[in-house]
Amino acid sequence: xxxxxxxxxxxDGQITPSGDSIQVDLIQPGGLPPTVRVTWPxxxxxxxxxxxxxxxxxxxxxxxxxxxxxxxxxxxxxR
Numbered sequence: 001x002x003x004x005x006x007x008x009x010x011x012d013g014q015i016t017p018s019g020d021s022i023q024v025d026l027i028q029p030g031g032l033p034p035t036v037r038v039t040w041p042x043x044x045x046x047x048x049x050x051x052x053x054x055x056x057x058x059x060x061x062x063x064x065x066x067x068x069x070x071x072x073x074x075x076x077x078x079r
Contacts, residue, residue: 005029008073010036010066015058020045022059024066026073036070038063 012023020041028034
């Protein structure tokens with residue numbers, strides 16, 4: 001992957017009240033298959049057990065948004 005590879009952000013979002021976030025990018029290097037990169041927080045995410053479902057839901061929403069956008073990108077290339 002070169003620095004000039006086109007990168008499209010598929011989704012990003014905060015997953016905890018303290019500001020931890022994830023980002024999902026589509027990287028399309030010339031002459032190579034596209035890849036999806038998921039960037040997680042650099043440090044472990046710490047949450048109270050009672051808030052775990054909230055954090056898990058936030059993660060799923062970001063990933064679902066990325067999946068939907070990737071599907072739209074794929075569909076637009078076949079039209």
